[in-house]
Amino acid sequence: MSDQIDVQAIEREAMEYDVVIVGAGPSGLAAAIRLKQINPDISVAVLEKGSEVGAHILSGAVVDPKGLTELMPDWRTRGAPLDTPVTKDRYVLLGENGELDLSWLPMPPNLSNHGAYVGSLGNLCRWLGTEAEALGVEIYPGMAASELVYAEDGAVKGVVAGVFGIAKDGHIKGEYQPGLELHGKYVFLGEGVRGNLAQAVQARFNLCEGASPQKYGIGLKELWQIPAEKHQPGLVQHSFGWPLGGSTGGGSFLYHFGDRYVSVGLVVHLNYKNPWLSPFDEFQRLKHHESFRSHLEGGTRIAYGARAISEGGYQSVPGLVFPGGALLGDSAGFVNLPRIKGSHNAVKTGMMAAEAAAAALAEGRGGDLLVEYQHAYNTSWVKQDLKLVRNVKVLWSRFGTFGAVVLGGIDLWITYLTRGWSPFGTLKHTGTDAEATGLAKDYEEIKYAKPDGKLSFDKLSSVYLSATNHEEDQPSHLKLKDPTIPIRVNLPLYGEPARLYCPAGVYEVIQDQGAEPRFVINAQNCVHCKTCDIKDPSQNIVWTTPEGGGGPNYPNM
Numbered sequence: 001m002s003d004q005i006d007v008q009a010i011e012r013e014a015m016e017y018d019v020v021i022v023g024a025g026p027s028g029l030a031a032a033i034r035l036k037q038i039n040p041d042i043s044v045a046v047l048e049k050g051s052e053v054g055a056h057i058l059s060g061a062v063v064d065p066k067g068l069t070e071l072m073p074d075w076r077t078r079g080a081p082l083d084t085p086v087t088k089d090r091y092v093l094l095g096e097n098g099e100l101d102l103s104w105l106p107m108p109p110n111l112s113n114h115g116a117y118v119g120s121l122g123n124l125c126r127w128l129g130t131e132a133e134a135l136g137v138e139i140y141p142g143m144a145a146s147e148l149v150y151a152e153d154g155a156v157k158g159v160v161a162g163v164f165g166i167a168k169d170g171h172i173k174g175e176y177q178p179g180l181e182l183h184g185k186y187v188f189l190g191e192g193v194r195g196n197l198a199q200a201v202q203a204r205f206n207l208c209e210g211a212s213p214q215k216y217g218i219g220l221k222e223l224w225q226i227p228a229e230k231h232q233p234g235l236v237q238h239s240f241g242w243p244l245g246g247s248t249g250g251g252s253f254l255y256h257f258g259d260r261y262v263s264v265g266l267v268v269h270l271n272y273k274n275p276w277l278s279p280f281d282e283f284q285r286l287k288h289h290e291s292f293r294s295h296l297e298g299g300t301r302i303a304y305g306a307r308a309i310s311e312g313g314y315q316s317v318p319g320l321v322f323p324g325g326a327l328l329g330d331s332a333g334f335v336n337l338p339r340i341k342g343s344h345n346a347v348k349t350g351m352m353a354a355e356a357a358a359a360a361l362a363e364g365r366g367g368d369l370l371v372e373y374q375h376a377y378n379t380s381w382v383k384q385d386l387k388l389v390r391n392v393k394v395l396w397s398r399f400g401t402f403g404a405v406v407l408g409g410i411d412l413w414i415t416y417l418t419r420g421w422s423p424f425g426t427l428k429h430t431g432t433d434a435e436a437t438g439l440a441k442d443y444e445e446i447k448y449a450k451p452d453g454k455l456s457f458d459k460l461s462s463v464y465l466s467a468t469n470h471e472e473d474q475p476s477h478l479k480l481k482d483p484t485i486p487i488r489v490n491l492p493l494y495g496e497p498a499r500l501y502c503p504a505g506v507y508e509v510i511q512d513q514g515a516e517p518r519f520v521i522n523a524q525n526c527v528h529c530k531t532c533d534i535k536d537p538s539q540n541i542v543w544t545t546p547e548g549g550g551g552p553n554y555p556n557m
Ligand SMILES: Cc1cc2nc3c(=O)[nH]c(=O)nc-3n(C[C@H](O)[C@H](O)[C@H](O)COP(=O)(O)OP(=O)(O)OC[C@H]3O[C@@H](n4cnc5c(N)ncnc54)[C@H](O)[C@@H]3O)c2cc1C
Pocket: 022, 023, 024, 025, 026, 027, 028, 047, 048, 049, 050, 054, 056, 057, 058, 059, 060, 061, 062, 063, 064, 121, 143, 144, 145, 146, 190, 191, 192, 193, 195, 196, 197, 218, 219, 220, 221, 265, 267, 307, 308, 309, 328, 329, 330, 331, 334, 335, 340, 341, 342, 343, 344, 346, 545
């Protein structure tokens, strides 16, 4: 018998549930809890690729508790880990040597952080996980859902999860496990941004027809603990401008919360043109700006990570339902970009999908289209939340940061006052972020300063802080459609930007003396941010799930 895997011939044990949910983020866990609240007899399984719930969650996070309050009105007394209310909102425009405080500018109330809380979304998910389990939800951490399973009529009927023990060269190892099929009458995809199963159903069921292309940013974040005398619990500071130039969209955040913690981060819109730009190095130099240094100096960096964020908003939301299932949260791109918030919409969309599924199950349905969820979204506050800010990202892409501040500001006020009308109508996003990448010859290479080891750091020591780990002897989960493209096409045309946009140093071009350059993939360092899948100008890199439990182990991001 050969020990080489024949994927088609694998027979797997199947487990049957009413609802199978992929992803233990706020959307998946809210859906699981809502199903059990409505009917404790509904059987629900949640699969999570992280080693535990919360291990792969990275967010700001300033949490608008609107969704959570609808899900669990008593979340405060039940001990949800959100105990730092926002006390002060600052908006600043950064120049290289100073800042312009814009906090006095009147902001439309729908952008206010009043009533929101600063905390760790990962810890909130850990808590939601225990609440879900107490209601009888089965949560399986360390189980990556790697494939969809289809019924004979073409509907999604489940997922394959828990495949372990395949070696790098495709041979089976002693600990080989073929995985399980988890079948559900409905399958919910709550994988977060750029979910690979979500991508598959969007393509198969043509869910993006009529929508603008999805847009993305990369968010890099560190958690610091700072001296008590500098700590201002509840301070929320958003800034834009330096270090990104006027034509590169993005912004930075700094949030004080909890036990002397500060979350600091930079979001860079992935439609940036200059292929020499390194989001990681931009973030490192940001921290040397007085507006950040004054908070962080004397403190200790305790965690690092990165994650893409969906930015397309209202225009890019795909169809939400397909035969046998639904897209929740960031799998459908429900982030309100000007607020940098998506967790409230993730919770609410999870709840709406759950309500639709519970009603359908009560009628004896399964495997069909949950049109009631689509209808609920169409009349929900989630859609309105996104509608009121729908033009900001497009204006940013077209007119740069400063044009967006002026035109976006006017648009935000008018849409707020009219509850949705805009003089711009609804502007469309054009092109993908990969297509936006310019040629290396048209841009000057950016020389970044060496990190000082106090405020700024290198990639390797940063990845170490993300506690990322993967079984090394497994096939690379970063697949190249054509292995020759990085050196043959990307290197001469774009300087192979994967070396620079990857926040974990996974991709290298190595040139040994007298030899041809080689493209090397250090897949074990991958923090699952999905940026390569989005930004590779040749769209040659496909992110797939590695063995479950691999990836970062964020303690409190
Ligand atoms: C830098 C940054 C800052 C942000 N700041 C804020 C903020 O301040 N406030 C706010 O409200 N929102 C913020 N957001 C957005 C917010 O984090 C998201 O909107 C929210 O996390 C979306 O929830 P979700 O459940 O859809 O997905 P996620 O939170 O991404 O959860 C998805 C889960 O699914 C798991 N998963 C994915 N694929 C699989 C698979 N195939 N098999 C098994 N498991 C899988 C993942 O490991 C993860 O645990 C920020 C995002 C970023 C990147």
